[in-house]
Amino acid sequence: xxxxxxxxxxxxxxxPKPEAVHDAMARYxxxxxxxxxRGAYRESQESARLLNRCRERIAQLINLDAPENVxxxxxxxxxLNLAIRGTLExxxxxxxxxxxxxxxxxxxxxxxxxxxxxxxxxxxxxxxEQTRVRCDPVSGLVDPARIRNAIxxxxxxxxxxxASNVSxxxxxxxxxxxxxxxxxxxxxxxxxxxxxxxxxxxxxxGVDLLAAPGHKxxxxxxGTGFLAIRPGVERLLWTVREGGTGSVSERDTQPTTMPDRxxxxxxxxxxxxxxxxxxAHILETGIDAIESRERExxxxxxxxxxxxxxxxxxxxxxxxxxxxxxxxxxxxxxSHEAASELEQRSGVLARAGLHCAPLAHxxxxxxxxxxEGTDRxxxxxxxxxxxxxxxxxxxxxxxxxxxxxxxNNV
Numbered sequence: 001x002x003x004x005x006x007x008x009x010x011x012x013x014x015x016p017k018p019e020a021v022h023d024a025m026a027r028y029x030x031x032x033x034x035x036x037x038r039g040a041y042r043e044s045q046e047s048a049r050l051l052n053r054c055r056e057r058i059a060q061l062i063n064l065d066a067p068e069n070v071x072x073x074x075x076x077x078x079x080l081n082l083a084i085r086g087t088l089e090x091x092x093x094x095x096x097x098x099x100x101x102x103x104x105x106x107x108x109x110x111x112x113x114x115x116x117x118x119x120x121x122x123x124x125x126x127x128x129e130q131t132r133v134r135c136d137p138v139s140g141l142v143d144p145a146r147i148r149n150a151i152x153x154x155x156x157x158x159x160x161x162x163a164s165n166v167s168x169x170x171x172x173x174x175x176x177x178x179x180x181x182x183x184x185x186x187x188x189x190x191x192x193x194x195x196x197x198x199x200x201x202x203x204x205x206g207v208d209l210l211a212a213p214g215h216k217x218x219x220x221x222x223g224t225g226f227l228a229i230r231p232g233v234e235r236l237l238w239t240v241r242e243g244g245t246g247s248v249s250e251r252d253t254q255p256t257t258m259p260d261r262x263x264x265x266x267x268x269x270x271x272x273x274x275x276x277x278x279x280a281h282i283l284e285t286g287i288d289a290i291e292s293r294e295r296e297x298x299x300x301x302x303x304x305x306x307x308x309x310x311x312x313x314x315x316x317x318x319x320x321x322x323x324x325x326x327x328x329x330x331x332x333x334x335s336h337e338a339a340s341e342l343e344q345r346s347g348v349l350a351r352a353g354l355h356c357a358p359l360a361h362x363x364x365x366x367x368x369x370x371x372e373g374t375d376r377x378x379x380x381x382x383x384x385x386x387x388x389x390x391x392x393x394x395x396x397x398x399x400x401x402x403x404x405x406x407x408n409n410v
Contacts, residue, residue, distance in 0.1 A: 006348045006392050010385030011165050011193055011325050011355075013215045013222060018386075020277040021219060024050075028273045036269050038246045047269050054276035055259070058218075061279055061287065062210060062228055063201040068258040069229040072272055076192045077114040079211035079227035082262060083188040084118045084159060086237035087209070091156045092127045101154035105130045108142050109359040110164045110171070112190060114211075116359065119159070129154070135363050139316045140169035148179045155185050162200070163193040166360040166379070167315025168298075168325035170194065177206030186233065192216055196282055196386075197323050198291040208233045218282065219386060220275030223268050234258055241265075281386075290386070297384050297393055298324045304397035310404035314364045314379055324384035327355075328400070329366065332407040338380040346399035353378040 007015050028047070037048035052067070059067040073079040084105075091103035107115055109132055122128045131150040135142045147158060158180050163170045173189055180187040188209035194200050195210075196217020202210055207230070214224030229237070242254040243264030255261055282290065298319040305313050305326070314327040330338045339352035354361050354377060361367035361378060371377045382396060 004347050006346070006395055008382040008384065008388065008392065008396055009349050009351045010216065010388070011381060011383035012351055014196075014217065014219050014385045016387055017219050017221070017274075018278060018281040020281060021221065021274045024277045025221065025270050025274040028270050034269075035246075035266050038266075047273075050273045050276060051267060051269065054272050054279065057276055057279040057283060058226060058228070061200075061283060062195070063203050064228050064230075065203075066231045066258070069231055069234060071227045071229065071259045071262045072267060073211075073225045073227055074223060074268070075215075075225040076112075076190060076211050076213045079225050080114045080159070080188070080190060081118050082227050082237075082240055083209040083211055084115070084157065085122075085240045086262075087157045087186055087188070088122065088128060089238040089240070090236070092122075095127075103128050103156040104152050104154040106133060106147060106150045106155060106158045106185075107131075108133045108135055108147075108160050108171070109363045110135050110140050110142065110166070110169060111159070111161050111357065111359065112165060112192070113356040113358070114192075115159050115161070115190060132359065135169075137363055137365070139321060140164055140167040140314075140360070140363060141316075141321065142171055142176075144172055144175040144179055147176050148183075151179070151183050151185060155183070157186050157188060159188045159190075161190045161193075162195075163191075163197075163323045163325070164315070164357070164360060165193050165325060166327050166355050166357050166381070167364065168193070168322035168327075169315050170198075170321055170323060173207065174205050180208075181206060186236070193323055193325060196278075196287075196290070197294055199287050202228060202230065214271065214275040214278065217385075218275060219278030221271045224271040224275045227262070229258075234261065237262075239264075294324050294384060295319055297388060297390065298322065300390060300393050301326055301382075301384070301397070304393060305400070308397065308401045308404055310408045311400055314366065324388075325381065326383065327364075327366075327379035327381045329379055330400070330404055330407065333403075334376050335378045335380045338403065341403050342380070342396075342399055345403065346395070348382075348396050348399045351381045351383075355379075355381060 034043035055067040055070040210228040214220035245260040310331040335352040342348040
């Protein structure tokens with residue numbers, strides 16, 4: 001009899017995927033195989049049509065009026081590099097050539113390394129200055145007033161996570177966006193843990209740049225992602241890579257039309273075509289229905305965790321301000337020990353460590369000077385997805401309770 005495996009690492013990548021995702025990728029591999037739009041023959045044109053259909057589906061999901069402003073990338077990190085560097089390059093150029101103020105960026109302590117590392121590298125080179133706004137050490141929520149106070153006349157960009165991959169905390173992005181509009185500052189958000197799990201409407205939120213992966217909540221394969229750019233903002237961004245596009249090939253400069261301006265080189269066609277079916281699954285199911293179901297599962301998990309001694313939950317104690325991401329500390333066990341025991345004893349698959357968000361863990365006290373560089377840093381994280389069930393939640397909670405009792409003799 002096959003061992004039951006309970007997959008609760010959807011914050012890293014969703015699993016399983018809808019069958020339509022696999023079918024579409026297999027059809028491309030077996031029947032098409034052509035580079036999209038690079039040829040006049042039927043297979044190439046069909047591949048291009050399928051890519052554009054994915055753009056249209058993503059634009060529908062996030063309420064973006066211009067599907068051509070959905071720029072395909074390798075992942076969220078790639079998309080955020082385009083958002084950050086594309087926004088800052090013209091300001092850096094003006095600083096270096098005209099002596100204007102060094103561009104300034106505001107971010108938060110809950111952000112992922114996909115935001116922190118590009119900014120730190122630009123700061124290391126002496127090209128920008130940045131302010132990292134602290135978050136509440138219990139809920140992880142950032143006070144929008146702190147964002148407002150951090151903005152200076154030189155601020156060119158505010159970049160923040162929408163939902164934390166550590167605590168599940170959902171930040172008040174609409175309030176932050178309002179402040180950014182008042183101060184004429186662009187806002188980029190990392191929607192890696194929110195998109196596909198709850199309604200993310202670019203127009204309602206008021207964001208300028210939205211970066212997301214294809215392989216998490218959107219149920220597509222690894223190696224896919226996108227940056228959605230509010231119409232008009234594309235004119236403010238500089239390119240960060242240039243190359244072949246299959247369009248305007250008589251010129252040796254990058255096209256100015258979208259999306260070719262920011263999509264240099266051949267696409268990951270097989271991945272994007274798979275992603276398209278993941279997005280179609282979400283649109284057909286309905287994002288409101290998905291959000292309602294995941295809220296119920298989140299509430300169930302929180303209720304189960306509340307009754308387990310020796311297990312501490314990181315982040316908001318109620319489901320209103322979080323997505324289905326649960327970081328835990330288990331008395332007497334490191335995060336890696338806990339994850340290993342959960343798999344070996346109960347077949348529960350969880351993620352251990354710092355989750356590429358060191359400042360978030362410093363915020364919650366799970367990364368300190370004393371445990372930095374040791375296996376005692378971080379948490380064990382469980383995260384729900386499209387195919388998680390209530391039975392999975394009960395089984396995971398039972399496994400956690402049993403592990404805590406065995407470890408602490410309670």
